[in-house]
Amino acid sequence: MQDKVIIVIIISTIAALLLLIVVLFLWSIIRRIFNERKYRKLDHLREIYDKKLRTSLEAGDLSRTQSEFIAPPKSNAWKAIEDILLCLINEDKYQDEIKKLFSLSGYVSFYENQMKNRNVHVRALSIDKLGKMKSEASVSKLIPLLDEEDAEIVSVAVRSLSKIGGREGLQAIIERLDGMLVRSIVSTKALSMALQTFGADAIPYLVEQKTGRADPWIVSSILEILSRLSADPRSAHLAAEHLLSTNSEVRSKALKVLGRAENVHAVQNLPELILPLLQDPVWYVRLQAIRSIRALGYEEAAAPIGKLIFDQNWQVRNEAAQALIMLGERSLGVLLEVLTGADRYAKYSVCEEIEKTNFSARLIENLKENDQSLQEKSRQILEIMHSLGFSTPLDGYLERGGDEAVKELIWKMKKTGSGV
Amino acid sequence: MKRVLIAAVLGFNNFVGIYFGILNTVYSVLLTLALFVIFRHLRRIKYSPHEEFHTSPETPPVTILIPVHNEEKVVLRSIRSALAADYPFFEVILINDGSDDGTLQTVIDVFRLQKIDRVYRTFLKTKPVKGFYYNIETPNLLVIDKEKGGKADALNCGINIARSPYFCSVDADSLLEKDALIRVMTPLLESNVPVIASGGVVRVLNGVRLTDGPTIEEIDLPDKPLLMFQIVEYIRGFLFGRVGWDTLRSLLILSGTFSLFHKATVVEAGGFKVGNVSEDMEMVVRLHRHMLEKGKPYRIRFVSDPICWTEAPENITMLGRQRRRWHLGLIQSIHENRQMIFNPRCGWIGMAVIPYYIFFEILGPIIEVLGYVFVIISYAIGLLSTDFLMLFLTLAIFYGVFLSTAGIFLEELTFRRYPKWSHLFKLLLYGVFENFGYRQINSVWRFQALIQFLTGNRSWEHVQNKGLEGNVSEGVAKVSMS
Numbered sequence: 001m002q003d004k005v006i007i008v009i010i011i012s013t014i015a016a017l018l019l020l021i022v023v024l025f026l027w028s029i030i031r032r033i034f035n036e037r038k039y040r041k042l043d044h045l046r047e048i049y050d051k052k053l054r055t056s057l058e059a060g061d062l063s064r065t066q067s068e069f070i071a072p073p074k075s076n077a078w079k080a081i082e083d084i085l086l087c088l089i090n091e092d093k094y095q096d097e098i099k100k101l102f103s104l105s106g107y108v109s110f111y112e113n114q115m116k117n118r119n120v121h122v123r124a125l126s127i128d129k130l131g132k133m134k135s136e137a138s139v140s141k142l143i144p145l146l147d148e149e150d151a152e153i154v155s156v157a158v159r160s161l162s163k164i165g166g167r168e169g170l171q172a173i174i175e176r177l178d179g180m181l182v183r184s185i186v187s188t189k190a191l192s193m194a195l196q197t198f199g200a201d202a203i204p205y206l207v208e209q210k211t212g213r214a215d216p217w218i219v220s221s222i223l224e225i226l227s228r229l230s231a232d233p234r235s236a237h238l239a240a241e242h243l244l245s246t247n248s249e250v251r252s253k254a255l256k257v258l259g260r261a262e263n264v265h266a267v268q269n270l271p272e273l274i275l276p277l278l279q280d281p282v283w284y285v286r287l288q289a290i291r292s293i294r295a296l297g298y299e300e301a302a303a304p305i306g307k308l309i310f311d312q313n314w315q316v317r318n319e320a321a322q323a324l325i326m327l328g329e330r331s332l333g334v335l336l337e338v339l340t341g342a343d344r345y346a347k348y349s350v351c352e353e354i355e356k357t358n359f360s361a362r363l364i365e366n367l368k369e370n371d372q373s374l375q376e377k378s379r380q381i382l383e384i385m386h387s388l389g390f391s392t393p394l395d396g397y398l399e400r401g402g403d404e405a406v407k408e409l410i411w412k413m414k415k416t417g418s419g420v
Numbered sequence: 421m422k423r424v425l426i427a428a429v430l431g432f433n434n435f436v437g438i439y440f441g442i443l444n445t446v447y448s449v450l451l452t453l454a455l456f457v458i459f460r461h462l463r464r465i466k467y468s469p470h471e472e473f474h475t476s477p478e479t480p481p482v483t484i485l486i487p488v489h490n491e492e493k494v495v496l497r498s499i500r501s502a503l504a505a506d507y508p509f510f511e512v513i514l515i516n517d518g519s520d521d522g523t524l525q526t527v528i529d530v531f532r533l534q535k536i537d538r539v540y541r542t543f544l545k546t547k548p549v550k551g552f553y554y555n556i557e558t559p560n561l562l563v564i565d566k567e568k569g570g571k572a573d574a575l576n577c578g579i580n581i582a583r584s585p586y587f588c589s590v591d592a593d594s595l596l597e598k599d600a601l602i603r604v605m606t607p608l609l610e611s612n613v614p615v616i617a618s619g620g621v622v623r624v625l626n627g628v629r630l631t632d633g634p635t636i637e638e639i640d641l642p643d644k645p646l647l648m649f650q651i652v653e654y655i656r657g658f659l660f661g662r663v664g665w666d667t668l669r670s671l672l673i674l675s676g677t678f679s680l681f682h683k684a685t686v687v688e689a690g691g692f693k694v695g696n697v698s699e700d701m702e703m704v705v706r707l708h709r710h711m712l713e714k715g716k717p718y719r720i721r722f723v724s725d726p727i728c729w730t731e732a733p734e735n736i737t738m739l740g741r742q743r744r745r746w747h748l749g750l751i752q753s754i755h756e757n758r759q760m761i762f763n764p765r766c767g768w769i770g771m772a773v774i775p776y777y778i779f780f781e782i783l784g785p786i787i788e789v790l791g792y793v794f795v796i797i798s799y800a801i802g803l804l805s806t807d808f809l810m811l812f813l814t815l816a817i818f819y820g821v822f823l824s825t826a827g828i829f830l831e832e833l834t835f836r837r838y839p840k841w842s843h844l845f846k847l848l849l850y851g852v853f854e855n856f857g858y859r860q861i862n863s864v865w866r867f868q869a870l871i872q873f874l875t876g877n878r879s880w881e882h883v884q885n886k887g888l889e890g891n892v893s894e895g896v897a898k899v900s901m902s
Contacts, residue, residue, distance in 0.1 A: 156467055
């Protein structure tokens with residue numbers, strides 16, 4: 001009896017599996033046939049509407065022909081027209097006409113209705129489409145979505161508002177910024193990306209948003225976003241206010257905002273404000289301080305940056321070496337000081353950066369210089385590099401270089417360890 | 421005596437019934453989850469921002485690490501494919517792991533590289549580096565020449581030099597699709613929990629026509645049945661196995677052929693383990709352990725749309741070597757991280773996932789082989805009727821065919837990389853055929869791997885691939901590291 005039951009179970013399972021196999025098999029085939037027909041039609045329609053639309057747009061008579069671009073929702077023609085319009089909207093010259101056509105052809109109202117759908121994917125797709133259509137009329141309907149709990153909906157709404165642009169959407173996002181960040185509903189990266197599309201328009205709102213905020217994480221996120229936007233005196237002032245924050249993330253992000261050449265005159269005594277941070281107890285603040293000074297091209301910083309070549313953190317040491325090389329001849333003295341010092345690690349870092357940035361070529365060129373001090377410092381640096389095994393640039397010049405006097409000097413350096 | 425034998429046989433038969441019942445239930449759950457997740461992914465992809473990430477400064481830089489050992493025939497294809505990646509900021513580091521053919525010279529000549537002096541900082545200990553090669557005209561390519569130390573050692577060497585916060589390991593006999601890198605990075609950019617590793621789909625390159633670019637000119641299927649079986653197997657394994665495990669937040673395996681890692685976390689965890697025959701798998705298990713022990717939130721993700729094409733072994737000897745090595749790697753990885761087994765600190769991974777891998781993946785081949793033996797004994801002592809035996813076999817085969825068909829169905833729903841009608845029918849047909857011999861021989865290889873582990877024979881078995889180049893399959897044999 002028990003065996004019979006087992007046999008019945010096995011046979012039923014086999015039958016069920018067979019049925020499932022047949023269903024999957026047929027489904028695959030039917031789906032393929034259906035899709036082939038559908039996409040063939042769609043491609044054909046896209047071709048037709050692309051031609052028609054471009055002709056109308058170029059002739060400037062879209063208002064007369066717009067009825068040709070109205071199709072029943074979800075039909076193949078509707079999809080084909082939508083695809084073409086979404087492509088054309090990115091061409092600046094047609095943007096206004098296309099926006100109007102999206103509205104007149106019923107796409108905007110269709111997707112606004114779809115936003116009420118219970119299915120989160122349908123809603124998200126509709127929100128995304130409205131953003132791509134740059135539907136300014138939908139902004140007021142998109143803003144309430146920023147207060148929803150569903151991360152997917154909020155993320156897409158932020159993106160769509162940023163694609164549409166305009167102050168209303170921007171203000172709405174910024175007003176909710178800390179809420180969204182605290183609730184971890186949208187990643188900082190996603191928010192930052194969205195706000196960047198608003199460009200400089202976002203700056204005043206972000207700067208104001210900060211006022212009175214105590215949470216260092218929010219402040220650092222706002223500073224991070226500002227650092228991605230174009231340089232602006234208001235951002236620079238806000239960052240300068242936070243240079244002495246007790247939170248290292250905030251100090252680092254403030255430095256990042258300030259580290260642009262355009263900020264040199266935006267904040268009074270800016271280099272002096274940044275210089276003390278080269279001694280910050282936190283390594284990534286020191287790192288950012290070097291980067292900012294480098295970007296600001298502050299020559300007088302060569303000596304304090306030189307000290308960081310001996311920093312305990314390798315990223316800081318590397319950055320310091322790079323910064324010194326970027327400062328060029330002005331830092332030759334500091335470079336020489338490092339290379340004649342006892343710290344082998346620091347010496348190697350400097351040699352490596354000199355080679356990588358091709359500064360070695362400039363040092364070799366300096367061997368022809370009339371300026372004796374410059375020539376001597378360059379020669380000494382190259383000689384030390386050679387003694388540390390960084391001889392490739394010298395070998396390269398011997399092979400391909402043009403100046404016989406310089407070659408002679410290099411030969412001597414290589415032979416005796418000295419060009420003198 | 422006979423009574424004892426009968427009791428033992430009956431007991432084992434019941435055990436096998438329950439064992440395969442549980443195993444097939446797990447597979448069915450994974451399949452159901454995969455169906456659900458892939459449908460969801462397909463809907464999400466319509467409004468996914470991955471295209472915006474292409475141009476965003478928020479997209480973090482990535483270093484592509486390509487370890488090579490005697491890959492003269494394919495190394496250029498591999499570098500060019502990596503350099504062609506559609507990604508905002510990336511560098512390619514090729515690590516020549518003591519090749520004794522013309523691999524290094526080929527790269528130097530073609531990319532006109534010059535030897536440069538660089539300081540080599542060993543955050544992870546490796547075999548000595550012999551030289552660095554660079555050309556300012558291809559600023560995001562660096563070649564490291566080092567003494568032979570194996571793939572793990574080569575990867576560690578690349579990590580020591582890599583500047584980006586993330587690195588992607590790619591095998592030399594593989595080809596990345598242009599948008600694979602940005603797609604594998606997407607979960608990381610969208611997630612609020614740190615994603616420390618992420619992997620994509622690996623497909624079989626054999627049969628695919630390539631342009632000189634190298635990009636894929638035309639996807640076709642190979643004629644060799646052994647390759648067809650592997651294609652069906654890869655589709656099934658990646659499209660429902662990994663997707664299912666990812667949904668359960670239980671991924672223990674990311675393919676070393678194409679995986680992205682957070683560099684600092686890998687360095688913190690000690691880098692790739694030299695001596696393990698499957699360093700990628702061991703790394704993922706150790707990353708879980710590292711993060712769980714530290715109590716830090718993290719995710720390890722699998723994404724089903726980034727694709728990397730790789731060469732598959734074309735003959736049975738090489739395939740056997742590869743499969744033994746994979747299984748041995750799994751056993752080694754779990755053995756080396758055995759502290760995780762039933763360790764409450766390791767949560768779901770320690771309490772359920774690793775035990776599952778031990779009982780069902782590692783010991784599965786023993787149960788299967790013993791099952792065949794007990795079927796014969798049961799039949800011999802009259803405990804099993806022919807009808808019952810045939811029914812049981814039919815059930816096993818139908819379930820296998822169902823899983824393969826479901827995998828192909830998922831492929832059809834999602835990426836449809838095999839567009840011709842003949843492709844669909846061929847795949848479905850091989851989904852049936854693989855249940856007659858191919859699966860069984862796989863179990864034998866896995867069984868051999870277990871024996872190798874128990875007997876202490878844990879050496880790396882080299883797999884010779886053909887080195888597909890240009891239009892298809894003419895090439896010189898090479899020793900692959902993958």
